Amino acid sequence: MIRSSTVRVKGYCLNGLGFHKLDRPAPTYNRKDRRLTHVQQTVAVLSLKGGVGKTTVALGLASAAMRRGIRTLVVDLDPQCNATATLDPEDSKATLTDVLADPQPSVVRDAIARSSWDGDLVDVLVGSEDAESHNVPDPSLNRLNRLATALDALPEIIDEEDDPYQLVLLDCPPSLGQLTRSALVAADRALLVTEPTMFAVSGVQRAFEAVQTERKNNEELQPLGVVVNRVRPRSHEHQFRISELREIFGPLVMPVALPDRLAVQQAQGACMPIHAWGTPGAREVSLAFNLMLARVLRAGRGRQDRPRSDSFEEEYA
Numbered sequence: 001m002i003r004s005s006t007v008r009v010k011g012y013c014l015n016g017l018g019f020h021k022l023d024r025p026a027p028t029y030n031r032k033d034r035r036l037t038h039v040q041q042t043v044a045v046l047s048l049k050g051g052v053g054k055t056t057v058a059l060g061l062a063s064a065a066m067r068r069g070i071r072t073l074v075v076d077l078d079p080q081c082n083a084t085a086t087l088d089p090e091d092s093k094a095t096l097t098d099v100l101a102d103p104q105p106s107v108v109r110d111a112i113a114r115s116s117w118d119g120d121l122v123d124v125l126v127g128s129e130d131a132e133s134h135n136v137p138d139p140s141l142n143r144l145n146r147l148a149t150a151l152d153a154l155p156e157i158i159d160e161e162d163d164p165y166q167l168v169l170l171d172c173p174p175s176l177g178q179l180t181r182s183a184l185v186a187a188d189r190a191l192l193v194t195e196p197t198m199f200a201v202s203g204v205q206r207a208f209e210a211v212q213t214e215r216k217n218n219e220e221l222q223p224l225g226v227v228v229n230r231v232r233p234r235s236h237e238h239q240f241r242i243s244e245l246r247e248i249f250g251p252l253v254m255p256v257a258l259p260d261r262l263a264v265q266q267a268q269g270a271c272m273p274i275h276a277w278g279t280p281g282a283r284e285v286s287l288a289f290n291l292m293l294a295r296v297l298r299a300g301r302g303r304q305d306r307p308r309s310d311s312f313e314e315e316y317a
């Protein structure tokens with residue numbers, strides 16, 4: 001099936017070549033050009049702590065990308081496989097464990113499955129409990145590079161009728177072993193997730209240090225920002241912790257925080273994208289993910305030297 005990949009948003013049009021004001025004609029291109037010119041943006045979602053919302057952020061961004069017609073691959077690096085469970089893909093012949101043992105294109109192809117959210121737009125590189133065997137504490141450079149090698153093969157392994165992936169989201173486990181470090185070696189950007197609690201600052205600081213350290217193996221890697229999750233706006237404690245984070249990390253703290261809403265758990269439990277859940281709480285969280293995705297894409301457009309609108313985030317809201 002050939003799908004239109006053009007999206008219109010309040011006076012702007014998004015296609016594979018970026019955003020364009022509707023009063024100006026958007027550049028057109030054919031499928032072959034798109035394969036040649038397209039740039040894949042790879043974002044690692046990490047924290048050094050479990051249960052703070054890494055998977056929720058990866059899935060929320062995938063949901064926002066799906067709503068905008070952006071083809072996305074979620075790579076489930078966590079042996080707990082929560083992202084895989086929520087995306088509920090069809091059976092695959094291989095998993096992440098096989099890819100990390102042998103990252104050749106045929107194995108990568110076998111480990112990618114279409115999600116139940118939208119078989120055209122959101123795919124999963126399927127996680128596995130056995131991936132823990134690849135989470136060695138002091139991996140060799142060869143081991144660290146395997147995920148990057150696998151993801152480099154993506155443009156050549158996708159089916160002829162499919163668009164290339166524009167966004168690749170790496171959902172990391174909560175430790176700094178081989179799996180998270182492989183994600184940092186493979187990514188262009190690192191998105192750090194935290195809750196607004198007492199240990200948030202030290203946790204984010206350690207995660208930043210991990211990103212900086214991994215730059216010796218991946219010069220392209222840049223921190224994209226800090227996402228503050230599960231915020232209760234009326235909690236003084238939360239407001240205090242957020243201002244503490246802003247004092248230390250400045251504009252790297254995302255201007256939009258994710259509120260604590262039951263809808264997040266409900267949508268995940270029902271294996272549905274948050275944008276399809278439809279309650280007021282889900283709409284609130286979805287809007288936050290739309291804004292976050294705009295920032296993620298804007299960082300990618302900077303990399304690709306594309307024209308941008310400074311007011312896009314407000315336009316999109």
Ligand SMILES: Nc1ncnc2c1ncn2[C@@H]1O[C@H](COP(=O)(O)OP(=O)(O)O)[C@@H](O)[C@H]1O
Nearest residue numbers: 050051052053054055056230259260261264265
């Ligand atoms: N903003 C939120 N509001 C309500 N529940 C949330 C929110 N973010 C995460 N959760 C819930 O918290 C739990 C842990 O989140 P998860 O994304 O799996 O964390 P991690 O991947 O960092 O271990 C999940 O049950 C998830 O549904």
Ligand SMILES: [Mg+2]
Nearest residue numbers: 054055078082
């Ligand atoms: Mg997780």
